[in-house]
Amino acid sequence: MSDQLLSPDHPSVVFACRGVQVYVKDGDTEKQIVRGVDLTVRRGEKHALMGPNGSGKSTLAAALMGHPSYRVEGDIWLNGERVDALEPHMRARRGMFLSFQYPVAVPGVTVANFLRASLAARRGTEIPVRAFRQELNAAFATMSIDPSFITRYLNDGFSGGEKKKLEILQMLLLKPAFSLLDETDSGLDIDALKIVSDGINLASGPDNGLLLVTHYQRILNHVQPDVVHVFMNGHLVRTGGMELVTALEERGYDWLAEEAAIPEGSRA
Amino acid sequence: MAEDTTSVIASARPALDEGLLKALAATLGGDAAQVSRRLAALARYEKAAEPDRVRHLWRFTNPALLLPASVTGAPATDIVLTSAAPVAGASVTIDLWPGQAPAVQTAEDLPVGALVFTAADEPFAAGGAPAGDLFAALGDAAWNTGVGLQVAAGVKLAGPIHVRVHASAAAVLPRVRLDVGRGAEAMLVEHHTGGGPDVRVAGSTVINAADGARVRHAVVQVWEPGTCGHLAVRTRAGADADILTVCGVFGGDETKLELGTDLAGAGAHSEIVGVALVAGKQHADVHTSHRHLAGHTTSRIDYKAVAGQQARSTYTGLIRIEERATHCEAYQENRNLLLSSRARADAIPELEIHNQEVSCSHGATIAPVDPEQLFYLGSRGLDPHEAMGLVVRGFLENTLARLPDDARSMVESFTAPRLATIREGGA
Known part of the structure; x- marks a missing residue:
């Protein structure tokens, strides 16, 4: 992936992270959910983050936004500026946005x-x-x-669909530079999916970027991603294009887990 | 730690004697009847037992902290309007402010006699404080500032009557008395301001709403830090009377507010809407009591408290429905929002129902601010103070929405600045 070679503060990069690890409190100890993620999103790009249920996709999205429950290591860049030490509202004011799975x-x-x-x-x-x-x-x-x-x-x-529509309405109004969309497609009927997808496309432009977190192909037929990542066991195990979505739809996630030599118990 | 409550109270109770009370009555222009009422109260005061800390009413607050150390024969404020004086005016402001000339401002013309100043301690028709109540006896005997008001039958006051009690003496014992005649309408707003570390306030307000009267009453307490005090409001509602009591507790250190309403006539309705916003080491103790003495009476209580930092909110509430009072409806709700892990709230609603033909319910909640709400609002650019402010305003919203517009904006004129100072304090 030549994108990964771009410096995170390169003018064409709207969002980047390097070596992101996310830990949650687990009793008296910590549990690691994300084990080192690098991402580079250029202006105008839509990225999809796919992975099985429970793989930690939502945790990664919330952690990138600065959720206080997580301890995060690694660098996060927005518009060439480090934001990983900033509180969520400071990230938001600089143009980061998170569409919640459960607002x-x-x-x-x-x-x-x-x-x-x-x-x-x-x-x-x-x-x-x-x-x-x-x-x-x-x-x-x-x-x-x-x-x-x-x-x-x-x-x-609000119904599930009403909440999701209101999330994308906020994206339209706030005009973020970079949006994390966490399972924005879940709980939507076909009509609502179309409205939400159209809203995302309308909010997307040549200057901003987004990361769409999902485990279904459905929304990706409406919001065409430029780059697709597969997230398993705390890592990005594969990055590709739409062909990866098709392959996942046909074969599921197990073959990727085998390729990445992830033990069966840790594939979620 | 075993605390000897009895000795604490006994030593904390200010000494009163006949000479002192006669001096007070004389300075305040009281007549012989007032002197004898004070002396009768003195007898009750001397016999009154200390408040029972086992019962809920005083379980959470030590009464010794609220009592003044001593009471003198000097009035707490210069002005007390006890002689019958007719006032023309629909909107009235009465300042009980030390060292200032009587300040009674009126606006708009009313027929002379529609609103009359009376003795603040005229005997109450019915209800009132329970016999043996130490604070009530103290107030009856030694009240040292106050005002009595009478609204004539059928008169509808267009604007509110504001009574502003500014506490600055070591012992401030204000007394407010309002009689609203048959079918009359009035709004009384009590502002309790002033105070300081050496100031103790023990106030009592008595409201008598005759049959069919409509009364709006607000008590707003914004004492300075250090002030401790007890305010008791006792209201009697006649047949078909309609009472709205609004309370706002914001200031002071250790404070207690008692709101007691007797629904004495059939068809009477009472609604209490209250908010408290406390922080630092403040303790706001609020007690409500609705006694349904007659059938077909309704009552509703909606009280919300917000506690930040190490502050503490206490709510105890009693709904009592007498055996003869059938077909009553009563509802009591107390919700508490804690802004910090060190803030604390206690909520004890109680029902005492002596007949089967009633509809009664109560609810109480104590909850911290949901961190997911703060994260959500933060992810939209709101800083932690703004987010907290929005959550608190949201928490109070459906309670404030119960108020008429003018009462609501009056309460909000106190909640907004108080909220700002709580947030600045890093609640």
């Missing part, structure tokens, strides 16, 4: 108030109410979310 509800906080605060944080300036309303209405229309959701409490009582 948490925040009762009592309306979607409108939350989005206004997020936008102000990302843009570094308050947005006039009127301009905000217009922007919001347009985004809700794009994501086919009923405008009544604007005054509802954030993710409170």
Whole structure:
């Protein structure tokens, strides 16, 4: 992979990580989930991260965003700047975004108030109410979310599909440089999958990049990845293109585990 | 550690005598009837046992911390309006502020006699404090600032009556009395400000809502750090009376607020909406009691407390439904949000139901802020303070949403700055 040879602070690179290891507390000891991951995402690129259930894909995504439950070693770069020592909100303000697999509800906080605060944080300036309303209405229309959701409490009582649509709506509004999309396709029916995929494509451009975490091929037919990685046992065991997706769909993950000489008990 | 509570209280109880109470009555312009009411209270005070620390009411707060060391014959504030004085005006502000001339500001014209200042300690028609209540006897005997108000039957006051009690003496014993006549409407906002490390406040408020009266009452406590105090509000609701009690507890160190409501007439309704925001080493103890004395009465309590740093919130609440009070509905809810691992909350709701034909429920929760919520908000660019603020405002939202707009914005004018200082303190 010639991409890996690019320096993480090269101007064409929007996101990179080197030697990322992730540990979680396990009683009095620590358990290692990610055992050294290198990634280089160039501007305009869409990457897919595939792997079996329980392989730690979501952990990797949350750790890259700075989740406080994880201890992370290694370097993380965004737009040529090291961000691994920064708190999540500082990463977000610099243009990192995580679409959650299970977005948490925040009762009592309306979607409108939350989005206004997020936008102000990302843009570094308050947005006039009127301009905000217009922007919001347009985004809700794009994501086919009923405008009544604007005054509802954030993710409170939302269906799985509604939550995922709202995640991508936030991606559209916040215009991140680099997005981590964690199983954004899970729990979506065909119509919602189309809307969410269209939203991701609309939010993608020549200047930004994304990493789409999934274990299904389904969404990759709508959001065509430029690079596909397979993540198993804490490592990226294979990197390729769409042909890798087809191979996984036909053969499953076991053949890759055998190639990578991963013991049967550690393939998740 | 075995604490000898009895001796602590006995030594902490301020000494009162006849001469002192007569001096107080004289300075405050009290008549002979007031003197005899004070002396009768003195007899009760001397007989009153120390609060029972085993019962829930005083289980979490040591009353000795709240009592003033001594009471003098000097009033706590210069102004006390005890002589009957008719006031014209729909919106009234009464400042009980030491060293200042009487400050009564009114706005808008009302018919003369619609609102009248009266003695603050006129005998209460019914209900009131339980016999033997030490704090009630102390207040009845030695109250040293206060105001009484009467709203004539049928009068609907357009604006609120603000009473501002600024505590600065070592012992401040304010007394507020409001009588709302048959079918009348009034809103009373009590502001408790001032205080300091050497200031103790023991206040009592009595509200009498006649049949069909509609009363909005708010108690906002924003004492300075170091202040300890006890505020008791006793309300009686006549038939079809409608009472809304709003409380906001923000200041002081060791504080206790007791809200007692007697639903005395059929069809009476009482709602208590409260919030407390405490941090540092503050302890906010709030007790509510709803006594359903008549049938077809309804009550509702929604009290939320937020505790940061090492602060502590205590809630004890009692709903008592008498045997004769059938077809009552009562609901009590207390939720606590802890902003730090060292903050603490206790919630003890109690029901005492003496007949079968009632609908009653209660709920209490104590929970820390969900770190996943903070991470989610952080991942959208909100710094930890902003995220915490948003979560706390969300926590309070459905409680504040129960309030009419004017009451809500009044409460929010206190919650917002308090929240900011809690966050700055690294809660």
